[in-house]
Amino acid sequence: MSGAALPKLAGVCGWPIHHSLSPVLHSHWLRQAGLRGAYVPFMVKPWDARRAFETLKRTTIAGVNVTLPLKTDAFLAADEATEDAQRIGAANCLYVRRGRLIAHNTDLEGFAAPLLTRRTPQQLSGATVLIIGAGGAARAVVGALLSLGLPEIVLTNRTDAKAEELVRQAGLPSFYALPWAERQTAVRRADIIINASSAGMSGYPALDVDAREAEAGALIYDLIYVPEVTPLIADARDAGIETLGGLDMLIAQARPSFRLFFGADAPNGGEAEVLRAALSSGTR
Ligand code: NAP
Numbered sequence: 001m002s003g004a005a006l007p008k009l010a011g012v013c014g015w016p017i018h019h020s021l022s023p024v025l026h027s028h029w030l031r032q033a034g035l036r037g038a039y040v041p042f043m044v045k046p047w048d049a050r051r052a053f054e055t056l057k058r059t060t061i062a063g064v065n066v067t068l069p070l071k072t073d074a075f076l077a078a079d080e081a082t083e084d085a086q087r088i089g090a091a092n093c094l095y096v097r098r099g100r101l102i103a104h105n106t107d108l109e110g111f112a113a114p115l116l117t118r119r120t121p122q123q124l125s126g127a128t129v130l131i132i133g134a135g136g137a138a139r140a141v142v143g144a145l146l147s148l149g150l151p152e153i154v155l156t157n158r159t160d161a162k163a164e165e166l167v168r169q170a171g172l173p174s175f176y177a178l179p180w181a182e183r184q185t186a187v188r189r190a191d192i193i194i195n196a197s198s199a200g201m202s203g204y205p206a207l208d209v210d211a212r213e214a215e216a217g218a219l220i221y222d223l224i225y226v227p228e229v230t231p232l233i234a235d236a237r238d239a240g241i242e243t244l245g246g247l248d249m250l251i252a253q254a255r256p257s258f259r260l261f262f263g264a265d266a267p268n269g270g271e272a273e274v275l276r277a278a279l280s281s282g283t284r
Helices: 022-033 046-058 071-077 083-088 107-118 136-148 160-170 180-189 231-238 246-262 271-280
Strands: 008-014 037-043 061-066 093-097 100-104 128-132 152-156 175-177 192-195 219-222 242-244
Touching (some): 008 046, 022 271, 046 093, 046 100, 061 246, 071 100, 083 100, 083 107, 083 136, 093 246, 107 136, 107 219, 107 242, 107 246, 128 136, 128 180, 136 152, 136 160, 152 160, 152 180, 160 175, 219 231, 231 242, 246 271
Parallel strands (some): 152 175, 192 219, 219 242
Antiparallel strands (some): 061 093, 093 100
């Protein structure tokens, strides 16, 4: 049998990895698309990650997604990095092209796609944005917003120094850090408020901002998807403020990987329900 006739194999690497929803999502899409292939979890130990990723080129695995805490190792193991991976200095997707290992990051596209269903590029070009958080997710949000050309981006984080460092690295006058103590003032004047912190996630305290004080026409985008309705989203909805949850980003960041690994677009339909069922089964 020639290599080309083999069913395509892809997966997700992490440590731990049992909680990942990616196998559920990609397997659903493979079934929907009627494609032969498989997408499985790979447990990769952090101290062995670079070597594991470098050997990908010598296997018939089409590519892998990479989750915490291996995203920097994935970036460093690759022969080349796409612009999106370089913007963040971390990869959530590795694939092989012409014998070279490529590092990519689909979080930028995954963050932007749902936002663009709610605001046109023209609306975004006049919007003031507040980002809460300064971890890996916030880096992807910053990268995506800078590519979209937003005029003013304000970032605040519980640990002020981390917000200042992220802003310093970008070195752009339209992007600045706001002290955590002043976050509520920024909530009142932002057109788009993005929670890229872990606050509000299951097992974490709620984010300490009052979403009900946001502008009537504002959009509150919470990247968290467990729970699907965070306290932030619930408060915003109570006040009649438009919201966007993290499940849409989770799906949107997986689509480009599916295309890269299996050579076909991920079909539309049923993915949110499949993810909700997996989450409510309590195994994740
Ligand atoms: P991370 O690198 O660990 O960063 C966590 C961030 O949350 C830090 O800025 C941290 O602030 C802040 N934080 C933690 N607890 C807090 C609290 N009680 N109050 C205020 N801030 C708090 O994590 P990450 O990878 O950026 O992920 C952040 C969130 O985004 C997670 O909930 C994750 O599920 C979500 N996410 C969703 C998607 C999606 O596809 N929807 C993709 C990526 C991430 P300090 O600096 O002060 O510690």
